[in-house]
Amino acid sequence: MAAPDGxxxxxxxxxxxxxxxxxxxxxGTSGIGLAVVTALESFGARVHVCGTDADRLAAHLDAVPGRTGSRCDVSSPDEVAAMVADVERDLGGLDVLVNNAGIAGPTARVEDITTEEWRRTIDIDLNGAFFCAQATAPMLKASNGSIVNISSVAGRLGYALRSPYNAAKFGLAGLTESLARELGPDGVRVNAVLPGFVDSDRLNRTTQARADAMGLSFAEVEGILMAKTSLRTKVSEQEVALLVAYLLSPAARTISGQSLSICGNVEYL
Known part of the structure; x- marks a missing residue:
């Protein structure tokens, strides 16, 4: 029997x-980030978007009246500080930080990864999340807000040929738990979302790079990836965005310090 309308x-x-x-x-101008922006706006959120491509950012801001944004490289504390000042000016405070900015990093054996590649991946994928959390913490404490870190199943499973990305995502798991404990007494919840193989252009690029590194075809590597997933399916960007939305709902008010996988049960990488 259907539930009553009320x-x-x-x-x-x-x-x-x-x-x-x-x-x-x-x-927030592409991929999972854009899906999160779109989903939260559909629920009535006021969203401030950051991205590194000024032209793409401008196009996204023009497309939606009321959407605000800043060009920002999250690996730069100074640029993060300027972005957070924009947020305070444009939104008058902050209830939610979604740390989504990230790069795939190199796909290569450890001896072939350059120092620059290692540092750039850690700088964006881990340091950037820290800088953003650090800069927004006062506003989030004032609003009893929430942080959602977009991580990966690579934050709970080892990932050969992807060591910088893997290390950054494991670091993000630790950052999530640490901030949840530190900010919890101020009413701030901190969680991480761990997507699996997301049906996206990025997955296609990293799959091809992995195929090249292993001397296999794209189809062969894609088959290997799906064989590692219990449900034998990819995840959509929209499904990830809806999990983020749930974590910001009243139903999730006591969920904090968690790393929640949305992956079809990836068994190993």
Whole structure:
């Protein structure tokens, strides 16, 4: 029997973010970041977007009235500080930080990875999340807000040929738990979302790079990836975005310090 209309409405309100949330999404002009921006705006959030490509950012801001943004390389503390000042000016405070900005890094054996490649991956994927959390913490404490770190199943499983990315994502798991403990007494929740093989241009690029490194075809490597996943399926960017939205809902008010996989159960990498 279907639930009464009132019960259905109450359940819907419990499972989605409250309208009017002030949200900063880093790396929000493409991929998972853009899916998160779009989903949260559909629930009535006011979103400030950051990206490194000024032209792409401008196009996204022009496309949606009221959407604000900043050009920012999150690996730079000075640029992060300037972006957070923009957020405070444009939104008047902050309720949610979504740390999404990241790069895939090199696909290569450890002896072939350059120092520059290692440092750049760690700088963006791990240091950037720290700098953004550090700069927004006062506003999030004031609003009893929330941080969602977009990580990866590579944050819980070893990943051959992807050591810089793997190390950054394991670091992000530790950062998530540490910040949850530190900021929890101030009413701030901190969680991480761990997507599996996301059906995206990035996955296609990294799959091809892995195929090249292993001397295999794209189809062969893709088959290997799917064989590692219990449900034998990829994850969509929209599914990841909806998990983020759930973590910002009243139903998730006591979820903190968690790394939640959305991956079809990736068994190993």
């Amino acid at each position: 019960a259905a409405a109450a359940l819907g309100a419990l499972l989605q973010p409250a309208p009017g949330l002030r949200v900063l999404v880093t790396g």
